[in-house]
Amino acid sequence: MLKIADKVFHSRLFTGTGKFANKDLMADSIKASGSQLATMALKRVDIHSTDDDILKPIIDAGVELLPNTSGAKNAKDAIFAAHLAREALGTNWLKLEIHPDPKYLMPDPIETLKAAEQLVKDGFVIMPYCHADPVLCKRLEEVGCSVVMPLGAPIGSNKGLVSEDFLEIIIDQANVPVVVDAGIGAPSHAAKAMEMGADAVLVNTAIAASPDPVQMAMAFKLAVESGRMAYESGLAGQVSHAVASSPLTSFLDN
Amino acid sequence: MSSISIKINEQQETVSSTSTLADIIHMLSLPELGCVFAINNVVIPKSDWTSQQLNDGDAISLFQAIAGG
Numbered sequence: 001m002l003k004i005a006d007k008v009f010h011s012r013l014f015t016g017t018g019k020f021a022n023k024d025l026m027a028d029s030i031k032a033s034g035s036q037l038a039t040m041a042l043k044r045v046d047i048h049s050t051d052d053d054i055l056k057p058i059i060d061a062g063v064e065l066l067p068n069t070s071g072a073k074n075a076k077d078a079i080f081a082a083h084l085a086r087e088a089l090g091t092n093w094l095k096l097e098i099h100p101d102p103k104y105l106m107p108d109p110i111e112t113l114k115a116a117e118q119l120v121k122d123g124f125v126i127m128p129y130c131h132a133d134p135v136l137c138k139r140l141e142e143v144g145c146s147v148v149m150p151l152g153a154p155i156g157s158n159k160g161l162v163s164e165d166f167l168e169i170i171i172d173q174a175n176v177p178v179v180v181d182a183g184i185g186a187p188s189h190a191a192k193a194m195e196m197g198a199d200a201v202l203v204n205t206a207i208a209a210s211p212d213p214v215q216m217a218m219a220f221k222l223a224v225e226s227g228r229m230a231y232e233s234g235l236a237g238q239v240s241h242a243v244a245s246s247p248l249t250s251f252l253d254n
Numbered sequence: 255m256s257s258i259s260i261k262i263n264e265q266q267e268t269v270s271s272t273s274t275l276a277d278i279i280h281m282l283s284l285p286e287l288g289c290v291f292a293i294n295n296v297v298i299p300k301s302d303w304t305s306q307q308l309n310d311g312d313a314i315s316l317f318q319a320i321a322g323g
Contacts, residue, residue, distance in 0.1 A: 016322065016323030017321040017322060017323070018321045018322045018323040019321075019323070020321065023321070026321060039322060039323055040319050040320065040321060040322050041319070041320055041321065041322025041323075042290075042317045042318070042319055042320070043317060043318060043320045044263045044315065044316065044317055045262070045263060045282070045284065045289070045316045045317065045318045046263070046265075047262050047263065047265050047267065047282055047316070048265065050282055050283065050284055050318070053284075053285045053288065054288075054319070054320060054321050055285065055287055055288045055319055056285070059287075065319075067319065068322055068323070070322050070323075080292075080295060080297075083297045084290045084292060084297055084317050085290075085319075087290045087297050087298075087299060087300060088287075088288050088289060088290035088317065088318075088319055089287070089288060089319055090287070155323075204323035205323065208323075
């Protein structure tokens with residue numbers, strides 16, 4: 001079981017709610033994933049064309065809400081967005097994401113650290129989306145973030161664990177749960193992250209953009225469970241020469 | 255009953271002079287959960303929605319929770 005702040009999670013797969021073709025598919029996929037925590041965003045309402053209520057299906061599915069600060073370009077923006085989200089959704093949990101450039105959505109480490117420090121003081125449970133930078137992750141932990149969420153690869157890229165060597169260091173050093181966020185494009189990537197000792201993964205695009213998101217959500221559920229089980233079992237180390245697993249008996253008499 | 259002109263997210267809207275923030279949510283058929291107002295970049299607590307009277311010329315920001323990663 002995974003404990004973050006005051007909550008215990010049986011599922012180590014967190015999901016995003018974006019990019020699904022419709023809200024029913026989103027709700028069915030989240031249910032199939034077994035996820036207990038799903039991200040959402042805030043948007044200015046266009047009063048002439050209001051959006052669907054996506055909360056009800058998520059709440060009905062028994063999933064906790066994790067509002068994000070998507071759209072925030074600096075710490076000031078993000079802090080305001082956090083307070084909006086807390087009032088809108090009645091939760092002090094927050095996925096802190098600050099990305100000044102929409103092309104790559106790379107998280108701004110300096111603004112993220114600044115915002116995290118303030119928001120922890122304001123009573124938020126902060127889950128920061130950040131680079132796979134071991135020093136930054138330590139600094140985020142030191143200012144009171146409840147987890148760190150380093151990226152596996154550029155967000156939405158589905159490229160997997162491009163940052164593997166750095167994730168290893170982050171996992172080794174962290175005293176808070178490590179959630180690999182962004183870039184996980186296949187269940188095997190999620191399994192790999194879990195085998196490495198990540199505490200959870202956050203997946204959105206790889207599920208939502210699959211032609212069969214419900215089945216893909218199930219595939220991710222199994223991969224995360226499998227990877228975690230492997231980590232807990234302990235992997236048999238790698239060697240560079242053969243070690244026979246059958247007896248090397250001799251058959252013909254010499 | 256007189257009416258006043260306000261701006262919601264930069265869009266002009268005419269509402270009754272007795273309107274509150276709660277009335278705006280109702281008027282736009284939005285769910286209460288997931289919506290939040292700010293006036294002059296100050297977040298308005300939900301508990302103030304029914305008491306917060308609007309004045310002619312007010313500019314309100316209104317946000318709603320939507321899908322996102």
